[in-house]
Amino acid sequence: MTRRSLGFIGTGRIAQALISGLVKTPGASISGYDKDKEALARVAAQFGIRPEGSISGLAQAAEILIIAVKPYQVADVLAELKPHLTPSHLLVSVAAGISSAFIGSHTPEGTRVIRVMPNTPAFVGQGMTALCRGAHATESDMELAVELFRAIGKTAVIDESGMDAATAVSGSGPAYMFRIIDSIAEGGASCGLDRETSVLLAAQTMLGAATMMLEGRKSPEELVREVTTPGGTTEAGLKEMEKLGVHDALVETVKSAAARSRELMK
Numbered sequence: 304m305t306r307r308s309l310g311f312i313g314t315g316r317i318a319q320a321l322i323s324g325l326v327k328t329p330g331a332s333i334s335g336y337d338k339d340k341e342a343l344a345r346v347a348a349q350f351g352i353r354p355e356g357s358i359s360g361l362a363q364a365a366e367i368l369i370i371a372v373k374p375y376q377v378a379d380v381l382a383e384l385k386p387h388l389t390p391s392h393l394l395v396s397v398a399a400g401i402s403s404a405f406i407g408s409h410t411p412e413g414t415r416v417i418r419v420m421p422n423t424p425a426f427v428g429q430g431m432t433a434l435c436r437g438a439h440a441t442e443s444d445m446e447l448a449v450e451l452f453r454a455i456g457k458t459a460v461i462d463e464s465g466m467d468a469a470t471a472v473s474g475s476g477p478a479y480m481f482r483i484i485d486s487i488a489e490g491g492a493s494c495g496l497d498r499e500t501s502v503l504l505a506a507q508t509m510l511g512a513a514t515m516m517l518e519g520r521k522s523p524e525e526l527v528r529e530v531t532t533p534g535g536t537t538e539a540g541l542k543e544m545e546k547l548g549v550h551d552a553l554v555e556t557v558k559s560a561a562a563r564s565r566e567l568m569k
Contacts, residue, residue: 307328307330307331307332307367307451308332308334308364308365308366308367309325309331309332309333309334309365309367309369309451310333310334310335310336310355310361310362310364310365310367310368310369311333311334311335311336311352311361311369311371312336312358312361312368312369312370312371312372312380312384313336313337313370313371313372313373313376313380314335314336314337314342314343314346314371315337315342315371315372316423317371317397317421317423317425318335318346318369318371318397319346319349319350319426320421320422320423320424320425320426320430320455321369321371321397321421321425321452321455322335322346322350322352323350323425323426323455324425324428324430324454324455324456325451325454325455326350326351326352327454328451328454332353332365333350333352333353333365334352334353334354334355334361334364334365335347335352335353335354335355335361336354336355336356336357336358336360336361358380358383358384358387359386359387362384362387362388362389362392363387366391366392366393367392367393367395367447367451368384368392368393368394368395369395369396369397370394370395370396370397370398370406371397371398372398373398374398374399374400374401374567377396377398377401377405377406377409378409381406381409381410382409384410385409385410385411388410388411388414390413392414392415393415393416393417393440393444393447393448394406394410394414394415394416394417395416395417395418395419395448396416396417396418396419397419397420397421399420399470399474399564399567400467400470400563400564400565400566400567400568401418401567401568402418402463402466402568403416403417403418403435403436403437403438403440403463404437404438405568406418406437407437407438407439413439414439415437415439415440415441415444416436416437416438416439416440417434417435417436417437417440417444417445417448418434418435418436418437418463418466419432419433419434419435419448419452420432420433420434420466420469420470420473420474421452421455421474422473422474422476422477423477424456424477425455425456428455428456429456430452430455430456430457431456431457431458431459431473431476432452432455432456432457432458432459432473433458433459433460433461433465433466433469433470433473433474434448434449434452434458434459434460434461435460435461435462435463435465435466436460436463437463445460466564467561467562467564467565468557468561470560470561470564471557471558471559471560471561471564472557475560479553479556480509483509484502484505484506484509485502485505487501487505487508488501488502488504488505488506489501491504491505512526527541
């Protein structure tokens, strides 16, 4: 096994998003296990990873084990994995709402755990991954995890107390962005644009606005002011957003998703 031997437990959509970027990482050796053998075979053929027939086989093939199953499946997976874990293994969990302490309580004492929350834009190399360290993970473990997830986009190392919020903002965030794009495009279509052109205008505008914010040093409010002429079209639109409570609706959207993330641990 090498330091970059990766094993995915679960090969669903979020795992595929990660694999699509990680397979391009120099020196990476990737294996996968899934209860759905046909799904595993498709993913193995698509991305060129090595399929394993059992969790025990995966644990032998890889030192970095990425738990990419549904939250309610994590306990059963850990019960099956526990007898095969060694001190050389690093567990990386992408299961929403599952704490590192929970994983630690279902694995041998001293198991090293990194908890991460990626998102689906990883499919196009524009993912956002939040990472936090479990009690026994080392700084070197975190550096390795950050390096791996940079292969699919940007990373942010945070305290675990912020993971529910990160899940709500970036983990669930793509769905909110798609809704916003769809709504703006619908507005354009209602004003006479064809639907395809309106979607293009809305999506590229969101991409451009996000790029300006990430590459610059100005706050969202400063950027809003720069594009808003008193008495102009942007001001008219912003006033309507304020009247309809769009700001408060989006804040409550994130708070609701974060609350659900906390509930998943109960």
